[in-house]
Amino acid sequence: MPRLDTRELTTAVGQVLNRWPTAGLAVAAVRGGELVWSHHHGVADVASGTPVDEDTVFRVGSVTKTLTAVAVMQLWERGVIDLDAPVADYLRAFELVPGRADLRPPTVRHLLTHTAGVRAVRTAPDLLRPVLGWGAPPGRAPSPAEYYRGGLRFDVQPGTKWAYTNHGFTALGQLVEDVKGVPFASYLREHVLDPLGMDSSDVVRSDRVLAHLATGYELRRRGLHPVEDLEVVTAGGGALYSTARDLARYAAALLGGGANGNGRVLRPESLALMFQPHHQPDPRVPGVGLGFYPGTVGGHRTVGHDGIWKGFLADLLLAPDDGVGVVALGNTSSFDPRGAPVPAAEAVLRQLLGVSAAEIRTDVPQRPATWGDLCGRYSLGPGPLLDPQPRMVLGSAVEVLVRRGRLVVRGRRPVPAVRRGLRLHPDGEDPDLFRVDLTEIGPGVVPVAFSRGPDGRVTAMHTGLLGISYPRLPDLR
Known part of the structure; x- marks a missing residue:
């Protein structure tokens, strides 16, 4: 010590x-x-x-x-x-x-x-x-x-x-x-x-x-x-x-x-x-x-x-x-x-x-070949009165997408700071594990993990911020 x-x-x-x-x-x-x-x-x-x-x-x-x-x-x-x-x-x-x-x-x-x-x-x-x-x-x-x-x-x-x-x-x-x-x-x-x-x-x-x-x-x-x-x-x-x-x-x-x-x-x-x-x-x-x-x-x-x-x-x-x-x-x-x-x-x-x-790792290669699996909309889930505060800030869902050549997660509200989003930084060998930097609001660097079902499709996004998880929504075609 x-x-x-x-x-x-x-x-x-x-x-x-x-x-x-x-x-x-x-x-x-x-x-x-x-x-x-x-x-x-x-x-x-x-x-x-x-x-x-x-x-x-x-x-x-x-x-x-x-x-x-x-x-x-x-x-x-x-x-x-x-x-x-x-x-x-x-x-x-x-x-x-x-x-x-x-x-x-x-x-x-x-x-x-x-x-x-x-x-x-x-x-x-x-x-x-x-x-x-x-x-x-x-x-x-x-x-x-x-x-x-x-x-x-x-x-x-x-x-x-x-x-x-x-x-x-x-x-x-x-x-x-x-x-x-x-x-x-x-x-x-x-x-x-x-x-x-x-x-x-x-x-x-x-x-x-x-x-x-x-x-x-x-x-x-x-x-x-x-x-x-x-x-x-x-x-x-x-x-x-x-x-x-x-x-x-x-x-x-x-x-x-x-x-x-x-x-x-x-x-x-x-x-x-x-x-x-x-x-x-x-x-x-x-x-x-x-x-x-x-x-x-x-x-x-x-x-x-x-x-x-x-x-x-x-x-x-x-x-x-x-x-x-x-x-x-x-x-x-x-x-x-x-x-x-x-x-x-x-x-x-x-x-x-x-x-x-805490620092974001800069020695982990980006893996854009996997980003297509991850991009999409993720819901806060059922029950709007269960979690009104994140909904008031983000909207009823968040979106993972590529913006200016970077993988980001952002809210759906038409507010510039929310729509700008947070960059998902790769963390280690797991292609579905990332970190986001939340130091601007206090919590620091937080893990974000994407889970997959038996068929290999992404089913949810889980965060290390308290216990928040976002189920994957069906793609809009």
């Missing part, structure tokens, strides 16, 4: 901040079960000039899902639930309602992997509401039973399609509440947060978090502008408030087989199970774990999860085999993934691992 060079770590974060401006940023690095480095930049609140420090509380968005998954796995460890049993066996506050009579009941594992077919938005009107209907004014957030009055709908056969959903993890949080008979927030404090020493974290606006809560901002034409303050209604999917220090303690426990210096929350074998892919449509892409996303950085196995909320971004990135991890939290976001935390976390992890920045 390379020695810790704090100047190089600070320089790496500075380079990210030069590209991705943010009001404030907190970064923490963990190695060997200990917080070994932290960095604070900017302000938690512009009006007061309060600087970001180790006590600054950020909203961490979907990083919450990993803690919800830990709570679910605690019930599984104790034999209280079965991951492959229908969610309906345990959920009492509301129902999961099939959109068609032939749909099988989704299981707990389906919810943990975003493959239950649950919608990203409850109904079409949510598309017109702030933050897609996931937020409410402080003190006015409905309970899940009220929010899902009439049931939470799922639209496709469970296990057949990955579609990211906050609602699925809200159902898991409610499942914990229904099984244990205590509010989800109370359970999480007693069984996850407090045992790990995370005393400045909560999923509700309690005294643990209010005093040091950062203000969220977005960048507009005249600079930083505070965002509307909304509570997260989908609590199990994104309501956590936390500090970089607390999340570093959490990271230490995840790297330590479920325990840190304060206590234990899971057995090592349970965490190992969570980090494995449970939905992997193609072996050449990382797939989806139980609440976590597997990946690689410089050939080192990683797991993690990022988080987005209006005015905030977060990233938790771990290299479990190397015992190192990074947390990065920021308070500037326009409710999209572009911002400092994800590239900052990867830059610091690369320094800790002693690996260089």
Whole structure:
């Protein structure tokens, strides 16, 4: 393991901040079960000039899902639930309602992997509401039973399609509440947060978090502008408030087989199970774990999860085999993934691992003889309310084609940036494996694999970006 060079770590974060401006940023690095480095930049609140420090509380968005998954796995460890049993066996506050009579009941594992077919938005009107209907004014957030009055709908056969959903993890949080008979927030404090020493974290606006809560901002034409303050209604999917220090303690426990210096929350074998892919449509892409996303950085196995909320971004990135991890939290976001935390976390992890920045390979020959097989249209699949955000950006399908002598993938929307597309760079000896460079929006270099059926025809395009796959559409003749 390379020695810790704090100047190089600070320089790496500075380079990210030069590209991705943010009001404030907190970064923490963990190695060997200990917080070994932290960095604070900017302000938690512009009006007061309060600087970001180790006590600054950020909203961490979907990083919450990993803690919800830990709570679910605690019930599984104790034999209280079965991951492959229908969610309906345990959920009492509301129902999961099939959109068609032939749909099988989704299981707990389906919810943990975003493959239950649950919608990203409850109904079409949510598309017109702030933050897609996931937020409410402080003190006015409905309970899940009220929010899902009439049931939470799922639209496709469970296990057949990955579609990211906050609602699925809200159902898991409610499942914990229904099984244990205590509010989800109370359970999480007693069984996850407090045992790990995370005393400045909560999923509700309690005294643990209010005093040091950062203000969220977005960048507009005249600079930083505070965002509307909304509570997260989908609590199990994104309501956590936390500090970089607390999340570093959490990271230490995840790297330590479920325990840190304060206590234990899971057995090592349970965490190992969570980090494995449970939905992997193609072996050449990382797939989806139980609440976590597997990946690689410089050939080192990683797991993690990022988080987005209006005015905030977060990233938790771990290299479990190397015992190192990074947390990065920021308070500037326009409710999209572009911002400092994800590239900052990867830059610091690369320094800790002693690996260089990801690069597109330039030593692999192009294979235009195979491009004819790959060119065509690829659908986002059934269920427009399952994944409305990529559809709003790309359209209902993407297209692979040759443009100016290069193989590219592009969206169908008549927007110049979307229609220009992304170049598919060959990666190794496999003619159906490529990489795309997404550094302009934060995720970095991502694998793209084309799968073929028994007859040799291309059937789908799979990406290493979360669990997104695109089935091939019939050619238009």
